Amino acid sequence: MPLSAPAPRAPIHTRRVTCEGFRREDGLWDVEGHLTDVKAYEFRNEFRGAITPGDPLHQMRMRLTVDDGLAIVAVEAVTEHGPYALCPEITPNFQALVGLRIGPGFTRAVKERLGGPKGCTHLVELLGPMATTAFQTVFPVLSRERQGEADPAKRPILLDSCHVFAADGDHARRKWPAFYTGPEQG
Incomplete structure (x- = not known):
């Protein structure tokens, strides 16, 4: 817009x-x-x-x-x-x-x-x-x-770099569940 x-x-x-x-x-x-x-x-x-x-x-x-x-x-x-x-x-x-x-x-x-x-x-x-x-x-x-070499235990570099990639946000919950810090979904 x-x-x-x-x-x-x-x-x-x-x-x-x-x-x-x-x-x-x-x-x-x-x-x-x-x-x-x-x-x-x-x-x-x-x-x-x-x-x-x-x-x-x-x-x-x-x-x-x-x-x-x-x-x-x-x-x-x-x-x-x-x-x-x-x-x-x-x-x-x-x-x-x-x-x-x-x-x-x-x-x-x-x-x-x-x-x-x-x-x-x-x-x-x-x-x-x-x-x-x-x-x-x-x-x-x-x-x-x-792509095949990514370490799944390593914190993603984009995490917390903006509101979309917030560790407690929905995108992090779906893309990086191991690093998600928001409330548990029931």
Whole structure:
């Protein structure tokens, strides 16, 4: 169901975030993220001069290469457009992500390494949807390939990740009865 009809309005700002996941021939996985910010009006920028409607104020790209366990083994970050000449100079700092594993505590670890003046707000924000894309890229493929190898005694990774997969919910009762924590059905 779409959103309700909006009140009369004029466009001002558009942020686009695109993330794609790829399986590499060498057994690793690439996740690429692309962020753009554009305005619907012309304005002057101290560094770049006139920025016309549709020209990106921000345009950043990042590639994370991860292994099957979602550990980051390589990073490439690029600032193609930014509002200041110094913007691209921070991208080498994103090498601090190498060795991190995408999973619980990832956001906190990213902020410790790249928060505030140690990083770029826009590239750090891009990491959230990239992490989700990494999970959505790797997990389903490996789950299908390892279907017969699943350990039934191991807690499912999706359990308690959202309301659908709540340990006390009906889905968990039907799909993972050994891990169901809700009331007994009579």
